[in-house]
Amino acid sequence: MGTVIIVRHGRTSANASGILAGRTPGVLLDEVGREQARRTGERVAVVPVAAVVTSPLERCRETAAALLDRYDTAPELIVDDDLSECDYGEWQGRPLAELAADPLWPTVQRQPSAVVFPGGESMAFMQSRAVSAIRRRDAALEAEHGPGVVWVAVSHGDIIKSVLADALGLHLDLFQRIAVGPASVSIVRYGAERPEVVATNTEAGDLAWLRSAGPAGDAPVGGGAGRPTAAPAV
Template sequence: MATVILVRHGRTTANAEGILAGRTAGVRLDDVGRSQAARTAQRLAVVPLVAIVSSPLVRCRQTAEIIAEHHALRPELESALTECDYGQWQGRPLKELAQESLWSVVQTQPSAAVFPGGESLSAMQARSVAAIRRHDAALEGEHGAGAVWVAVTHGDIVKSVLADALGMHLDLFQRLSAGPGSVSIVRYGSARPDVVATNTDSGDLSWLRAAGPAGDAPVGGGAGPGSAPHS
């Protein structure tokens, strides 16, 4: 299948203040977040993207629009990529939430975590993974197996999609990181996904211009992107 570049939005005012923003309206990128989004846009400028799909929340739309400035694309909004519904946790300081009994469940057994008045982390993963795979299949059908597209979303969404691609149980997804403005890359193949990169904030992505569809894993690790296989 095609290649999806998972981008977490840049830093927000809530991130800087240690607040769990959730779906709070009007949470925007701060100056650092705009710089992070611009850095990511520069990295992606050399990649021939076929689509940019974004969570509808402002911070993701801002990030997607900065990326789109380098491409003749208009970001498409996807509600299934929106932030987790943290319910009564939304808008509260993280240091305060860390005192709640549910905090340890979120950290050690996220598959059992249900936010009061909100959704479960399992439901969040199911909807976001389904959306990523649906868009990926549709874009491959339209543009071919070499298609590369961007999904701009949230930290826990990125982590849950990566956990699924890695074959990890959701209870292990807190071992993954997705920093503000970070890039992670998944190439879906017919047999299994290929997780190419996680949580990167620098590095050349021009090799994606010529990346073919995911195939068998190279025994021994291979020669890296852009290298011809040994005959």
């Protein structure tokens, strides 16, 4: 199967002011977020990717555009509604400080698998659609480009956390243990036996090794030698 570089959108004014934006239209990257997206674009552009697949929301489209701008020949851009933000229903647009006093808040923190947002979707459905979208897209891109294909998914914090939880074999009730910062990069390699979570929530670091990583195989017993590194200067 392939390797997916999962990028969260850069910071927005809603993030900075503690508002749960959800699917509110018109939420754009702020100045910090645009710079974060630019830096992430520099990191990702060293890797030839088959496609950039993005949530339809503006903040993800802006982040995806910052990635595509770094390529001389831009990869295919695909918009996938199943990578959209969680439908928070009546929680959307409200301050997080206010939501923390809601009776549902402790369940969101401790047992998200039991959460259905009033007027919105369940967190279990959110994970199901997101994981299905990632795995479906990975299989389609592998069929088109061959084993070892590398591609990018641009999405939202809770969506990415739910995908990483699935790849790690964690129950959704444990997904709040995973942090995913704005414009961070996480990497999952899908293999025939299991997913391999290569990185989570990274904000720096060279990704050039992905050029020749090849398809995921069996896990090395004992941990293996790690990624190839450049020879030391002499």
